[in-house]
Amino acid sequence: MARLRLGPLLRYVDEECATVWVEANRPCVAEVRCADGAYGSAPTFQIDGHHYALVPVTGLTPGTGTTYEVVLDGGLVWPEPDSAFPPSTIRTPDHTAAPAGPVRVTFGSCRWAAPPADEHDPVGPDALDSLAARLAADPDAERPDVLVLLGDQVYADETSPATQTWLARRRDLTDPPGTQVADYQEYTHLYYESWLDPDIRWLLSTVPSCMIFDDHDVIDDWNTSAAWLRDMRATPWWQERILSGLMSYWVHQHIGNLPPSELALDPVYEAVRATPDGTDALREFAARADADPGCVRWSYRRDFGRVRLLMVDTRAARVLDEQHRAMLDPDEAEWIRAQALDGQDAAPGAYDHLLIGTSLPWLLPHLVHDAEGWNAALCRGERGARWARFGENLRRRADLEHWAAFPTSFDALTELIEEAGSGPAAPATVSVLSGDVHHAYVAEPAWPDGAATAPAARVLQLTCSPVHNSIPASIRVGFRFGWSRAGRALGRRFARHARATAPRINWRKTGGPWFGNQLMTLTMRDRTADLALDQADAKTGGLTRAAERQLT
Numbered sequence: 001m002a003r004l005r006l007g008p009l010l011r012y013v014d015e016e017c018a019t020v021w022v023e024a025n026r027p028c029v030a031e032v033r034c035a036d037g038a039y040g041s042a043p044t045f046q047i048d049g050h051h052y053a054l055v056p057v058t059g060l061t062p063g064t065g066t067t068y069e070v071v072l073d074g075g076l077v078w079p080e081p082d083s084a085f086p087p088s089t090i091r092t093p094d095h096t097a098a099p100a101g102p103v104r105v106t107f108g109s110c111r112w113a114a115p116p117a118d119e120h121d122p123v124g125p126d127a128l129d130s131l132a133a134r135l136a137a138d139p140d141a142e143r144p145d146v147l148v149l150l151g152d153q154v155y156a157d158e159t160s161p162a163t164q165t166w167l168a169r170r171r172d173l174t175d176p177p178g179t180q181v182a183d184y185q186e187y188t189h190l191y192y193e194s195w196l197d198p199d200i201r202w203l204l205s206t207v208p209s210c211m212i213f214d215d216h217d218v219i220d221d222w223n224t225s226a227a228w229l230r231d232m233r234a235t236p237w238w239q240e241r242i243l244s245g246l247m248s249y250w251v252h253q254h255i256g257n258l259p260p261s262e263l264a265l266d267p268v269y270e271a272v273r274a275t276p277d278g279t280d281a282l283r284e285f286a287a288r289a290d291a292d293p294g295c296v297r298w299s300y301r302r303d304f305g306r307v308r309l310l311m312v313d314t315r316a317a318r319v320l321d322e323q324h325r326a327m328l329d330p331d332e333a334e335w336i337r338a339q340a341l342d343g344q345d346a347a348p349g350a351y352d353h354l355l356i357g358t359s360l361p362w363l364l365p366h367l368v369h370d371a372e373g374w375n376a377a378l379c380r381g382e383r384g385a386r387w388a389r390f391g392e393n394l395r396r397r398a399d400l401e402h403w404a405a406f407p408t409s410f411d412a413l414t415e416l417i418e419e420a421g422s423g424p425a426a427p428a429t430v431s432v433l434s435g436d437v438h439h440a441y442v443a444e445p446a447w448p449d450g451a452a453t454a455p456a457a458r459v460l461q462l463t464c465s466p467v468h469n470s471i472p473a474s475i476r477v478g479f480r481f482g483w484s485r486a487g488r489a490l491g492r493r494f495a496r497h498a499r500a501t502a503p504r505i506n507w508r509k510t511g512g513p514w515f516g517n518q519l520m521t522l523t524m525r526d527r528t529a530d531l532a533l534d535q536a537d538a539k540t541g542g543l544t545r546a547a548e549r550q551l552t
Contacts, residue, residue, distance in 0.1 A: 002028035002072035006195055010090060011054070011256030013146075013208040015062035018090050019263075020055045020070070021256045028073040032057045034090065036066040045273045047251055047282055048184045056260040063094025063101075078205070085198075086139040088205040093145065095305035102525040103307045106131070107148035108518065109214065109359060109435025110466035112155060113194040115162075125536040126468040127517040130543045132199035135206070144521065145304060147207050148311075150435040150465075151214025151359035153253065154190040156181045156245060158216065163193060177237045180219070187248035210302060211253040212311045214359035214436060218245040224401045225379065226320040227392050246286040246316075257300050257311070293317055294329050301339045307524050308351040310339055312358045318406075322380050327360075327409035340420045349425025353524045354457075360402045361434040362413055363443040363461035363507045365482025370491030370500075372404035377498035402436075407500070414505060418447075421455025428527035428552050430457045433520075435465035439479060440520065440533055441512030445505045458552060461507070462531065464520035476515055483509045514546055528552045 007022035020032045024044055030053035031041040040057035060066070067087035070078035079087060093101070114126040135143050157180045159167065164179045166189060173179055181187055195201060215222040219241065223229060232238045255269060263269050268285045272278030289296040298313035312328070319326040328336065343350025356362075364372070375398075377383070378391030395401065403410045421430045443461040447454035481487045495502065517536040522529060529551040534543040 001075055002026055002077070004070065004072065004077040005050075006192060007201075007205070008032075008070050008078055008088065009195070009204045009256060010088070010206060010208050012259050013090060013092060014259065015092050015094060016058065016060050017260060018057040018060060018092070018208075019256060019260060020057060020068070021252075022053050022055065022070060022072075024051045024053070024072050027051055030055050031071040032068050033071060034060070034066040034068045036061060036064065038066060038068075038090075043273075046277045046279070047247065047272070048279050050188060050251075052251055054255055054263070057090065060090060060092045062092050063097060065089050065091040083202075085136050085202040086206075088202065089139075091143075091145075093305060100305060100526060102523050103304045103353075104142065104144045104521055104523050105146055105148055105304075105307070105309070105355065105433075106144035106519050106521045107150060107357070107433050107435075107462075108464045108467040108520065109150035110152040110216075110438060111149075111194070111468045112158070113160060113190075114197055114200075114468055115160070123468060123470040124517050124538050125541055126197075126200075127519045127534070127536040127543070128203060128467055129197065129199040130536040130541065131519060131534075132203035133541065134543055136199075136202065144207055146302075146309075147203075147209045148309070148357055148433060149209060149211045149467075150357055150433060151212055152216040152435070152469075153211060153213070154187070154194055155216045156187065156190065156241070157219045159190075160193065163189060176235065177241065181241070181244070182237060183240050184244040184247055187244050191248070191252050210257055210309065210311060210357070212257075212298070212313065212357060212359060213249055213253065213315055215315060217249060218242060218315070221396060221399060221401060222315050223318045223320060224396060224399075225392060226322060228396060229320060242290050243283060243286040246289055247282050250282065250286070254298060257302075289316065294331055297332065297335065299332060299336060303351070306350070306352040306526075307355065308340075308353070309355045309357060310336060312336060312356060314358050314360050314403075325376065325380075325406050325408070327403060327406040327413075333409075333412060337416055340416055344420065344423070344425045347424040349427065352428050352527045353522075353529060354420055354427050354430045355433055355522070356413075356417075356431070357433045358403075359434060360436050361461060361463045362403045362410070362432045363445060364402055364404055364437075365479055365487065365509070367482035367487035367491040367494075368402075368479075369404040369503075370494045371398075372400045372402055373407055373500045374494035374498040375400045376405050376407060377500055382498060410503070414445075414503070415453075417459055418453045418455050421457030421459055422453070423456075426456040428457060429460065429524075429529050430455065431460045431462050431522065431529075434461065434463045437463060437479070438466045438469055438471035438515075439476070439512065440464045440514040440518055442510050442531070443507050444510050445507040447505055451504075460551065462520060462522070464518060464533070466517060467519065468517050468536075471515060476513075479513055483513075511547060511549070516546075518546065519543075522551075
């Protein structure tokens with residue numbers, strides 16, 4: 001009998017169709033049967049002995065909600081018998097309705113898998129568990145239209161004690177990579193540990209999700225520099241690690257980000273499904289992606305009515321040559337620009353709100369920004385070979401690899417935001433959604449008075465992290481200091497030493513910093529937008545509203 005090993009995950013949803021991702025224990029046909037008659041089925045495909053299906057569900061009615069069941073080879077496998085959770089549902093938008101309904105986007109990043117419920121959690125309650133509890137207690141309450149997960153969905157390099165015990169039964173942990181995962185099978189264990197959590201499993205079955213990787217999905221500081229990459233490729237274990245990381249990301253996260261129409265044209269998806277065992281085809285794809293990042297696009301676009309979300313790959317698409325460093329290769333950068341400006345050449349434009357999802361913040365505390373620009377100049381050789389060696393060592397130790405560490409790319413993103421936020425079709429807001437830094441804050445840029453490039457849209461850096469992780473007290477103090485006048489003055493000294501040109505924009509923190517396990521939610525209706533920050537409360541196990549404000 002076919003059984004459900006992982007999932008279901010509700011991924012893409014529009015007005016008339018959806019996709020549901022599942023893993024089964026053997027080859028089978030997966031079906032999704034909705035209470036309103038909508039239906040989908042797909043045969044599983046095989047990767048390294050695992051059996052997956054991404055089921056396209058069609059016949060949905062705009063602006064409605066329907067419960068659904070998952071059936072494998074004719075046997076009902078979801079919902080589970082005697083489940084304490086409400087039925088999983090697919091809720092479709094109706095963007096043609098007048099007046100238009102709100103679009104709610106909840107986002108965050110950095111989630112260690114929570115320990116079992118009967119064990120002590122050293123980093124406090126998981127914000128996603130708390131969100132699941134809130135929605136399960138009141139299934140008719142407002143819920144996110146999409147959950148945007150901005151990286152570090154799994155930690156391949158920081159495994160839990162339970163996972164290390166499991167790894168030790170497979171291999172000798174004194175051999176590299178030690179307690180880090182080594183291959184595809186070990187990656188699948190991370191996803192089981194993270195997504196079989198009962199609360200998370202139900203939440204992901206009933207709230208659509210968009211995902212993008214960050215470094216820990218592969219390894220800390222992934223692609224931080226050309227020297228880093230050379231060192232990693234010289235190790236005997238890295239090749240298997242990077243191929244397995246890209247393969248598992250493609251299976252578990254990437255394909256669910258895409259609409260069925262794009263998947264139908266994807267040659268890798270076609271090749272994997274056209275053979276009884278797609279392992280070799282997917283491994284060949286991962287090898288190409290590692291050797292030539294320009295041949296693959298992990299970034300993608302989603303439109304939710306008049307809200308546009310661009311999810312940007314800030315890891316695999318990097319150019320690492322010190323003299324030409326860029327967060328995005330030229331083709332990727334041009335694609336992002338084209339998607340941001342598509343349909344905006346005449347009023348009223350294609351969207352009222354532009355969301356740019358990038359795991360790494362665009363606007364950082366001033367001290368951190370200037371330190372990263374200074375470090376980039378040192379590594380480029382601006383102060384000679386000795387300083388360059390010092391800069392490379394510091395970059396790796398201090399994680400100096402955000403947009404500010406790629407000054408040309410920082411300027412290019414600033415210019416794109418200026419262009420997208422200007423003109424007769426200017427949106428009401430342009431928001432950069434980020435995570436990575438294990439705290440939350442709001443920052444807003446300002447252009448010089450009278451600047452011809454100043455956008456009409458309100459521009460915000462919205463950073464929310466972690467969902468479930470920790471941050472040392474010393475780092476908390478450092479981030480607070482980074483926003484201070486003294487921190488800013490120190491940052492200017494770094495900039496002068498690097499002979500760095502000052503950014504043509506200034507910015508200030510207008511909210512936070514907030515520390516804890518947390519999620520941010522943007523609620524957008526027509527040209528209005530509201531922001532809320534909810535934190536997991538250790539006393540109640542629920543979510544507590546830490547901040548809220550109108551953005552327009």
